[in-house]
Amino acid sequence: MLDTLRTGLTNWIAAKRGDAERDAADGARWRRFGKALFGTFIGGLAACSAFILIVDPYQVVPFSPPMPRPNIDTSQRHFYPAIIRHGNYDSIIVGNSMIRLFDPDRLDKTFGSRLANVAMNAATPWEQMQMADLFLRVKGPPKVMIVGLDHWWCDERADQPDRKLTIRAFPDWMFDDNPWNDFLYLLNGKTIETAARIVMTNLGHGRIRLQPNGFSVYTPPDDTYDLAAAQQRIWGDRPHVITPVTPPVVLTEAERTALRFPAQDWLNAILSREGDRTRTVLIWLPTHISTLPAPGSRDAAVEAACKADMDAIARRHQATVIDWRIDSALNRNDATFWDPYHHRLPVAQRIEDDLATALAGKDAADDGAWTVRVRGR
Template identity: 40%
Template sequence: MTSSASRPAHPWRKLLAGFFAALALIGVVLGGALAAFDPYGAMPLKRSGAPALMDLNQRYMYPQVIRTHLFDGAVFGTSTVRLLDPSRLDLAFGARTANLAMNSATAWEQAQIANLFLRETPQARLAIFGIDPLWCAQDADSPDKRITSRGFPDSLYDANPWNDWRHLFNLRSIEIAWRLALHRMGLMAPRLPLNGYEVFTPDERAYDLGRARLHIYGDTGFRREAPSDAPPAAGVDRTTIRLPALAWLDNLLARTPAGAVRLVVFPPAHAAGIYPAASREGARMEECKARVAAIALARGATMVDFRLPNPITRDDANFWDHLHYRLPIARRIEQGLADAWTTGRDDPDGFYKVPAWSGHSGS
C-alpha cells in the first residue's frame, strides 16, 4: 500500500501554490516600482530635488512641492485663487511663490496644506490666504465638511515620513508611477508645473458670453440681481453666529513669520451670487468679513476684499461662471494685492476694499 506521504500533490494544490507565488512576485515588482518612482515623495530618503507632478489631485502632489524647500511664498485657497500667477507675485513681493490652492478644497484641507508649508518653511516671506464662503460656514468643522469625496492623504502632511506608504499601494499610485516612468523616458509632460500654477479655465479665445451667462444664471440658479427674496437678517444677533474655521485662520496667521507678507483675500465672485447684507446669508458673510478683518489686524496682516458688488463683478463678460473670473481679472487682482499691501487704500474704482492693513513701510 502506498503511504499518504508518497502520494503526489493534488493538481489544485500546485495551482494554488503557483497562484500565490505569482501574486507575491507581482507584489514585489509593483512595490519596487512604487519605491523607485515614488509618485508622492513618500520615500524618506528622497524628499528633496524637484519632483514631476503627474497627478491632478493637488492634495497628493503639493506636500512634496513644499518639501523641496524651493519656495518661500505660497497661495492657499480653492480654485477661486488658482489663477494667481506665482511669477507675477514674485515680482510684486520678492518671494519664490508656489500656488498651492486646491480645487474644491474645504477650509480644513486648506488649513492642512498651509500648516505643512509653515512647518517646513520657517523663513517664509509670503502667505496669501484665499477666503471664500467655505471659511464662513457654521459647520466648517463638522466631519462631513472636512474632507471631500476626493479623500485626503493625512499621512503625507504629518512629520512622520514612514507612514506615507499606506497611500502608495493602490491602483491610483500605480497609474501615477507609470506616468512618472513615461515622463522620465520623455514621453509625457508633467500634469502640473512645480509651482502649482495652471490656467485651468478654458482657452480665452474660446470664450462665449452666452454660454457664460448660462453658467452664471441658468445652471446655478442665480439671477441677474442679487437674491432679493432671501430670508431677512432682522432679529439675527450677529455676535452669536458660529464661524469655527476662523480659529484655524488665526492660528495660521499667528505662526507666519513676523517679517513675512501676510495677505488675507476674499476673491471676487459675480455680483449675482453675492447676497445683500440685509439677508441672513449676507449678514453671515458681513460678520465673517468683520471677524477676519479683526484677526488680520491683530496678526499684522492685510485683508483685501474683492467680494463686492461693483462694475467689475456685475459685468458678465468678466466671468466663466458665478465663481470663476477670467484671466484679465486675475491680473487685476495680482496688481490690486500689490497696491493694497503697499498703500493700504481702497481701490479708487471700487474693485476692492482694504478693511485691515499691516502698515507696509515699503522696505
Template identity: 40%
Template sequence: MKPAPDWRGWTRSFLVTALLLVALLFSFIAMLDPFGSRVGPGQAARPLMDLNQRFMYPQLVRSGRYDAAVFGTSTMRLLDPAILSQGLGAHVVNLAMNAATPWEQLQMVELFTRKTVAPKMVLWGIDQTWCDADATTPEKRLTPRPFPPWLYDDKRWNDWPELINLTTLEIAARLFMHKLGYMPERIRGDGYEVFTPPEEQYDLARARFHLFQHTGGVAPELSPIVPPIAVGAEERAAWRFPALDWLDSAFAALPASTQKLIVLPPLHLGGLPREGSAGWQHYAACKAALGTIAGRHGAVIVDYAHASPITRDDANYWDPLHFRLPIARRVEADLIAVAHGGEPTADGAARVLQPIR
C-alpha cells in the same frame, strides 16, 4: 488513472508569483516616488502628474524652494505664482486646491509653516465656507476627493503602505512616461494650472447659463434690499464662525516677520448674498470677525467680495465662482501693489483693510 492535481504546489507557486509581482510593482512605485514622499529641502519635487492637488502639493512645500505661498480654493488657483514671484521679490508657490475645506487648507498652511525656514509671505483666499457655523464639524472637514493625511505629517515610514494601490501605480506610470518624453506634466512645477477653458473659447451666453442656472436661467435681482431685512439681536448674538479660530491659530504660528495678505476673492455678485439680506448681514459679521483676527496678526485684507465693476460684469466670469484670466492678472497686480504699501486699481473693486497698529 490520472494523478491527483498538486493543489498545494499550484497554490504555493501562485502565491510566490503574486508576491513577486507585488514586490516588482511596489519597487517601480518606490523608485519613481510619484508623490515626492522622499523629497526634502534642496531637492526638486517630482513632476506633477495628477490633478488631485491634495496629493501633489505637499512635495512642493517639502522641497524648500518656496518662501511664499497662495492658499485657498479654486477661486485662488488662477493667480500665477511666476507673476507674483517677480512682483513680490519672493519665491511663490500656488497651493490652492479645488473645493478645499477650511480644514484641508489648514493642513497645507501648517505644513508650509513647519517646513519653510523663513516664510516671507502668505496670501490666503478666504471663501464663504469659512463663515459656516458647522465648518469645523468632522463631516465638513473632507470632501469626496481623497485627502492623504500621511503626506502632511513628519513621518515618512507611514507613507509606504499607502502607495500600494492601482491609482498610485497609474500616476507612477504617467511619471515614467513623462521621463521618457511621452507625456507632459499635468500641473506646472510651482502649482499653477489654468483649469478654465481657453480664453478664445469664451462664450458669454454659455457663461450666463452657468451663472444663472440656479435661478431658472434668469439673472437674479442684485440691487440692495432697502431697508435691510430685520435681524434680531438674539439671532445676531448666536452667529458663530468657528473656522476663523483655525485661521487665528495658523497666523499665530507664523513668524511675526511673515507678511500676511487675506484675500476675499471676486465671486460674481450673484454668488454672494444679496446686500441687505439676512445672509449678507451674516457675511458682514463674519468679515468683521475676520478683520479682528487680521488686526491681531498684522494681516492686510483685500476684499473683492462685494458689488463692484468686476463682480457685476457677467463677461468677467465662467461661472459664479471662477473669474477669467484678465481678472486674475488684475488681482495679481493689486496684491503686488498692496504688498508694497501701494494702492490697488482705483475703481473700488478692491477694498483694503490695513491692520491697526
C-alpha cells in the same frame, strides 16, 4: 460464478486504485498550480512595490533614487506636500480653485519672494490650513502667505466632519512628520498608475499638469470663451436680476454674539505661529454677484459679521485684508467669469496687478472692484 465475482472484484479494486492515483495526480497538479499562483502574486506584488518605491511619485520615500518627478497628477492634495517639503520656496498661496490662477512668478515681483501656489480644487478651510501648517513645520514661518477667502470661511458648521473634508480623498498621512507610515498607503492602483505616468512623462509621452511651483492655468484657453455658455452656467433659467430684501435684516446683539466661524479659529492659530516674520495678505476673492447674499438678507448680515471678525483677526496679527467679494461692476459683469465662482485668466492678472497697487498704499480701486479693509505690515 466464483471466477466472475473474482474478476469483478479485481476490476473494482483496480478502478479504485486508478481513481486514487488520478486524484493524487490531480492534487499534485493543483498544489503546483497554487504554488505557482502564489509565487506569481508575491512576485507581482514585490515588483509593484519596488516600482512604486523607486519611482516614488509623491516624493515620500526617504531612500528613493534621485530622478525627475514632474507634477502630472490632477490631485493637488497628493502632489503639493512634496512642493513644500522639497521645493525651494519661502512663501505660499493657499486657498481653493478660485485662487489657483494666481501666478507665483508674477507675484514674486511684488513681494520679492519665492512663492508656491498650493491652492487646491474645492479645498475646505481646514484642508487649506493643513497645507499652511505643513509649511510652518517644514520650512518655518513663510516670508509671505496669501490666503484666498470665500463664503466657506463664513460657514458656521465648518468644523463638522461633512464640512471639513470633501469627497476628494485627503491624504493626511502625507502631512504628518513620520515618513515611514506612508508605505501603508502607497500600494494601490492609483499610485501605480501615477508612477507609470511619471515614467512615461520622463520618456516624453506625457503632459506635465503643474509647474514646479504648483501653478497651472486650469481654465480653458481664454480665446475659446463663450459668453452665452458662461451666462447659462451663471444664471441658468433665472432672471438676470438681484432683488434686495426689504426691510433689511438687522441681527440682534444676541444673534450677533451667537455667531461662530470655526474656520477663523484655525486661521488665527496659524497666524499666531507665524509671529512677526510673515507678511500675510487675506484676499476675499471675486465671485459673480448672483452668488453673493441678497442685499438686506440675513445671510448678508451674517457675512458682514464674518468679514468684521476676519478684520479683527487681521489687525491682531498685522495682516492685510483686501476685499473683491463685493457688489461691483467687475462682479456684475458676466464676462468676468467662466461660471459663478471662477474668473478668467485676464481677471486674475488684473487682480495680481491691483494687489501690487493696494499694497503700495492705494485704499480702493477707481472702479470700485476692491477695497482695502485692513492694512497690515
